[in-house]
Structure formats: C-alpha cells, structure tokens
Amino acid sequence: MEAAAGGVDDMTKLSYLHEPGVLQNLATRYELNEIYTYTGNILIAVNPFQRLQHLYDSHMMQQYKGAPFGELSPHVFAVADVAYRAMIHEGRSNSILVSGESGAGKTETTKMLMQYLAYLGGRAATEGRTVEQQVLESNPVLEAFGNAKTVRNNNSSRFGKFVEIQFDKHGRISGAAVRTYLLERSRVCQISDPERNYHCFYLLCAAPQEELDKYKLENPRTYHYLNKSNCYDLVGVSDAREYLATRRAMDIVGISTQEQDAIFRVVAAILHIGNIEFAKGKEVDSSVLKDDKSKFHLETAAELLMCDPGAFTDALCKRVMVTPEEVIKRSLDPYSATISRDGFAKTIYSRLFDWLVDKINSSIGQDANSKCLIGVLDIYGFESFKSNSFEQFCINYTNEKLQQHFNQHVFKMEQEEYTKEQIDWSYIEFVDNQDVLDLIEKKPGGVIALLDEACMFPKSTHETFAQKLYQTFQKHKRFVKPKLSRTDFAIAHYAGEVMYQSAQFLDKNKDYVVAEHQELLSASRCSFIAGLFPPPPEETSKSSKFSSIGARFKQQLQALMDTLNSTEPHYIRCVKPNNVLKPAIFENVNVMQQLRCGVSASDLLSVFLLYCNLMEA
Numbered sequence: 070m071e072a073a074a075g076g077v078d079d080m081t082k083l084s085y086l087h088e089p090g091v092l093q094n095l096a097t098r099y100e101l102n103e104i105y106t107y108t109g110n111i112l113i114a115v116n117p118f119q120r121l122q123h124l125y126d127s128h129m130m131q132q133y134k135g136a137p138f139g140e141l142s143p144h145v146f147a148v149a150d151v152a153y154r155a156m157i158h159e160g161r162s163n164s165i166l167v168s169g170e171s172g173a174g175k176t177e178t179t180k181m182l183m184q185y186l187a188y189l190g191g192r193a194a195t196e197g198r199t200v201e202q203q204v205l206e207s208n209p210v211l212e213a214f215g216n217a218k219t220v221r222n223n224n225s226s227r228f229g230k231f232v233e234i235q236f237d238k239h240g241r242i243s244g245a246a247v248r249t250y251l252l253e254r255s256r257v258c259q260i261s262d263p264e265r266n267y268h269c270f271y272l273l274c275a276a277p278q279e280e281l282d283k284y285k286l287e288n289p290r291t292y293h294y295l296n297k298s299n300c301y302d303l304v305g306v307s308d309a310r311e312y313l314a315t316r317r318a319m320d321i322v323g324i325s326t327q328e329q330d331a332i333f334r335v336v337a338a339i340l341h342i343g344n345i346e347f348a349k350g351k352e353v354d355s356s357v358l359k360d361d362k363s364k365f366h367l368e369t370a371a372e373l374l375m376c377d378p379g380a381f382t383d384a385l386c387k388r389v390m391v392t393p394e395e396v397i398k399r400s401l402d403p404y405s406a407t408i409s410r411d412g413f414a415k416t417i418y419s420r421l422f423d424w425l426v427d428k429i430n431s432s433i434g435q436d437a438n439s440k441c442l443i444g445v446l447d448i449y450g451f452e453s454f455k456s457n458s459f460e461q462f463c464i465n466y467t468n469e470k471l472q473q474h475f476n477q478h479v480f481k482m483e484q485e486e487y488t489k490e491q492i493d494w495s496y497i498e499f500v501d502n503q504d505v506l507d508l509i510e511k512k513p514g515g516v517i518a519l520l521d522e523a524c525m526f527p528k529s530t531h532e533t534f535a536q537k538l539y540q541t542f543q544k545h546k547r548f549v550k551p552k553l554s555r556t557d558f559a560i561a562h563y564a565g566e567v568m569y570q571s572a573q574f575l576d577k578n579k580d581y582v583v584a585e586h587q588e589l590l591s592a593s594r595c596s597f598i599a600g601l602f603p604p605p606p607e608e609t610s611k612s613s614k615f616s617s618i619g620a621r622f623k624q625q626l627q628a629l630m631d632t633l634n635s636t637e638p639h640y641i642r643c644v645k646p647n648n649v650l651k652p653a654i655f656e657n658v659n660v661m662q663q664l665r666c667g668v669s670a671s672d673l674l675s676v677f678l679l680y681c682n683l684m685e686a
C-alpha cells in the first residue's frame with residue numbers, strides 16, 4: 070500500500086508499522102491540522118497549541134452523533150459517541166482513559182469529551198441549573214484551585230481526576246461524581262521561577278477593590294508564597310476576568326455566596342500566613358513574631374480564619390508534649406516555627422480543595438438508580454526528571470497500574486477476536502508488569518509498606534529507609550541500587566528506569582495534622598472553617614492513628630481500577646509535539662519518546678497485528 074500524500078487516518082493502514090512510519094504519518098497530518106489519528110480504536114491526539122474552533126462547534130457534534138466509528142475523520146467526539154452508544158445498546162458502563170505527559174492536552178480533551186456527552190445526554194434547556202451545566206462548570210472551579218502554571222504547561226492540573234457521568238435508562242445525564250487524586254500540596258508554599266502558585270491566589274489579588282479591602286490584600290508581589298517566582302501574569306489571561314468567571318462557575322455549581330466568601334477568606338489568609346516571619350525569642354530555642362509586619366499578617370490571618378490571634382501564635386510557635394507524667398509546652402526555634410507555618414498553610418489548602426470536590430459532588434447529586442455510567446479519566450502521565458521524589462513515585466505507580474489495565478484489555482480483546490475467527494492464539498505473548506507492581510504495592514514487603522514502617526518508627530531516616538530497600542530488594546529484577554549513592558534507588562518501570570531521591574519520602578508520606586493546628590481551626594468562629602477540621606475519629610490504639618499518603622493513594626487507585634475493570638474501556642493518547650508550547654512545531658524525537666512511554670511500541674504492534682489478522686481472516 071502506498072503512503073497517502075496526506076497521511077492515513079488509521080495507523081493500521083500503514084504498510085509497515087514501525088516508528089519512523091508512525092512519526093512521519095503523525096507529522097504529515099499535524100502539518101495539515103489533522104491532529105487526530107487512530108491506531109485501531111485508540112485515538113492519538115496531537116496538541117495543536119491553537120484553537121481549532123471548527124473542530125468542536127455544534128455542527129461537528131451533530132455530524133458525529135450516531136455516525137459509525139471510522140466513517141468520519143478521527144475525533145474525540147467519535148470516541149465519546151462509541152462509548153455512549155455502547156452504553157445505550159449493551160447496558161454496560163464505559164470509560165475513556167485519557168493519558169499523556171504534562172501539557173499534552175489531557176484536560177482539554179477531557180473537557181471536549183464532557184461537552185459532547187452533555188450534548189448527547191443533556192435535557193432540553195429547562196429553567197435553573199441542569200446537571201450537565203453543573204458538570205461542565207465544575208471544571209473552571211477545580212482548575213482555579215487545582216491548576217497552576219508550570220514550566221511544562223501554563224494551565225497544568227496538579228491533581229488526577231476521574232469524572233463519572235451517570236445516565237438514566239433513557240440515556241439522559243442523571244448525576245455525576247468527581248474523584249480526585251493526590252493534589253500537589255507543596256506548591257502552596259514553594260514555587261520556583263518561572264512557575265506560579267495555584268491560580269486562585271492571583272485571581273483573588275485581581276478581584277474588585279472592595280474585596281481586596283475586605284481581605285486586606287495588595288499586589289501579589291507582596292506575598293512570600295507568590296514572590297519566590299518572577300512570574301505573576303499569564304500571557305493572554307486576565308486574572309480579574311477569571312476571578313469573576315470562577316465566581317460565576319461557583320454559583321452554577323451550587324456554592325452559596327456565604328461559602329464563596331469563606332473560601333476566599335481562606336485563600337487570603339494563606340497569603341497572609343506566608344508573610345509571618347519568626348525571630349529568636351528570649352528563651353533558648355524559642356521564637357517570637359519578627360516585627361510589626363509579621364504581627365499584622367498574623368492578626369489579619371486570625372481575623373480571616375476567625376480564630377484567636379494569641380492561640381494562633383502559640384499553635385505556630387509551640388508544641389505540646391504529653392508524657393505519662395505531665396504535659397509540657399515546648400517552644401519551637403524560628404526554623405521549626407517556619408516549617409510549622411508552612412505545614413499549616415498546606416493542610417488548610419488541601420482541606421479546602423477536598424471540600425470543593427465534596428461540595429461539587431453533593432451539589433450535582435448522584436443518581437443511585439443509574440445502571441450505566443461513562444467515566445473519563447484525566448490523570449498525570451509517566452514522569453522521569455533529573456530529580457524524582459515521592460510525587461513522581463506515586464505518579465509512575467499509577468501509570469504502571471494503567472499500563473497493566475491496558476495490557477490485560479488488549480490481551481483479552483485479542484483472545485476474544487482470535488477465538489471468534491478460530492485462529493490459534495496460544496502464541497500471543499502477554500506482556501505483564503505484575504513484578505513492578507509487586508515491588509511497589511505488595512503487602513507486606515513492597516516499597517509502600519516499607520515506607521509506612523519507616524514512618525511509624527521514630528528513629529527512621531531516609532538513610533535507614535534506603536538501606537532497608539537495598540537489603541530487601543537486592544535480587545529484585547526491577548530494583549536498582551545505584552553505585553554512587555547511599556540513599557537513591559531506581560525502579561525499572563515499563564517505560565524506562567527512573568531514579569528516585571529518597572530524601573523527602575518519609576515527610577511527604579506522613580499524613581497527619583499537627584494537633585495544635587487542628588485544635589485552633591476546629592475552634593474557629595466560622596462554621597465553614599471549623600467544618601474543614603472535624604474532630605478526628607476516636608483513637609482506639611496508637612497504630613490506628615497512623616495514616617499515610619502512600620497507603621491511602623494505593624487504596625484509591627485500587628478502587629479506581631475496580632471501577633475501570635467493570636467498564637468497557639476506550640483510550641485516548643495525547644501527545645505534546647514540542648516543548649515551546651507553540652503551534653506547527655513537530656519534534657520527532659520528543660514525540661517518539663512519548664509514544665514509547667505510553668501506548669508502547671509493543672502495544673501498537675499488537676493492536677496492528679490484531680487488525681491485520683482480522684482483515685485476512
């Protein structure tokens with residue numbers, strides 16, 4: 070078969086399925102603004118970095134509605150349409166898994182899928198808010214609080230998301246639920262140039278003057294949590310306009326004016342908290358507020374959080390130690406008080422984010438009777454940087470899980486098709502990554518379990534944790550102890566080897582709120598804020614008190630996999646054609662690496678073989 074001049078819309082039509090051919094095909098099509106290409110029924114979407122309005126207008130939606138798959142040009146709408154029709158005809162739940170590296174276009178793709186599903190399953194405009202409107206407007210709310218500018222994407226989601234859209238027996242949207250995964254907390258207190266903190270901080274600093282007066286806010290350059298980077302503005306985005314848009318979206322989602330006020334009070338308080346500085350106190354290893362400025366910020370934060378300023382200072386600068394004999398109040402030195410301050414800010418922000426997600430869910434409402442749903446997964450892709458920490462470990466663990474899900478699905482599909490065509494399938498090799506998953510999640514003895522053990526044992530350090538890993542996995546095929554480091558470790562993932570720095574693993578895995586912070590905030594005179602800090606469940610034993618981010622994430626991931634396993638999956642692979650985030654630039658090596666990390670070469674090959682065999686059979 071000759072290669073078509075404009076490329077082929079399905080890679081399985083290529084005469085040879087090899088990397089240069091695949092790349093050439095994607096590049097040719099990209100040049101013509103044909104950003105979508107199939108590989109069998111997997112959709113590859115190359116980020117255009119420009120608005121291609123005509124691709125997504127209502128005329129396009131009409132065209133794709135009910136059109137047989139493959140009849141029209143490849144498109145996200147076609148994938149959503151297949152999922153919807155499969156759901157209606159077979160009465161089965163479906164899911165669409167959107168993957169790709171940061172900036173590849175997952176969130177945009179997810180929004181288009183949701184828009185199309187809202188079009189298919191929406192009700193005729195009735196008065197008030199419709200479920201689909203609420204579902205769509207939950208995006209800007211979550212983006213304002215969970216997205217930020219990073220070096221790789223100006224609007225990067227710093228959390229994973231699974232949106233479950235429920236349908237009634239007539240195929241109408243009857244409810245929805247959003248599940249989120251692992252928000253990046255460290256960003257609240259720590260950003261580096263030229264990144265930004267979460268959008269909401271800049272939006273609030275661009276609010277109308279009377280609101281700024283209310284929250285005692287000034288220029289974003291004033292705030293320590295924002296001025297560690299020189300980037301304040303986003304090209305082509307007006308924070309003032311976005312602030313109003315976010316407020317409107319909050320209205321639609323069902324967040325009351327009072328609640329909105331409390332939310333932005335928390336956001337403003339965090340900015341003030343970041344500006345509280347400490348100096349050495351009179352006593353050894355104690356600290357006091359550094360100057361009048363710090364006093365002002367502390368008092369303002371206390372006012373906004375509606376708590377007692379004296380108790381607030383104590384909660385930041387002191388710790389209560391309970392021994393069997395007595396209760397001792399111990400002072401913190403300025404360095405420890407600063408860490409305490411940042412911990413406070415991160416805790417309150419992550420509680421606020423969780424509240425928003427819960428509120429969106431309760432406000433949209435769940436349809437308990439729904440038999441069918443379509444889930445859309447928008448989750449971080451595989452990451453391998455110069456320096457990789459606990460976040461990358463969790464992200465890559467997620468991707469191992471999804472890769473296994475994909476392998477099992479393709480394998481099952483092949484088996485079924487071959488059986489149907491009466492072809493002997495005994496020779497198909499099943500690529501399995503269970504060994505990496507065991508290394509990470511096995512209980513007892515996996516990396517997560519060993520990390521939890523280390524966190525529970527007071528004398529552990531990252532050095533002792535790393536030594537334990539070296540001992541335990543000495544002979545593990547997927548574990549590598551580097552020669553030159555005593556604390557790093559590498560895992561041979563399906564997409565390549567990643568070296569992790571264990572230094573902050575223990576701290577980042579600990580999931581507890583300092584008792585003094587909890588006490589202060591649960592006593593807030595603002596019911597919204599007190600509600601973010603309900604009393605912790607009764608402690609039955611010491612061990613039940615410990616909860617870890619890793620173990621909780623593992624549970625969440627298992628629940629996600631259980632949901633996905635009960636659905637018919639569809640895959641969309643987003644590709645970022647360049648690192649300068651500009652249209653019309655297609656970097657071959659870059660794209661090739663992404664294809665290898667995601668739908669890997671062997672997966673493409675197996676999908677290809679499957680189609681060839683089917684055509685011959």
Ligand SMILES: Nc1ncnc2c1ncn2[C@@H]1O[C@H](COP(=O)(O)OP(=O)(O)OP(=O)(O)O)[C@@H](O)[C@H]1O
Nearest residue numbers: 118119120171172173174175176177222224225226
């Ligand atoms: N189909 C599209 N049409 C126009 N622009 C797009 C499209 N897809 C992506 N973009 C552009 O690329 C940017 C990055 O896309 P997006 O935020 O969806 O990436 P992502 O894969 O979700 O990244 P992250 O993992 O960092 O959240 C968008 O802000 C938008 O400017």
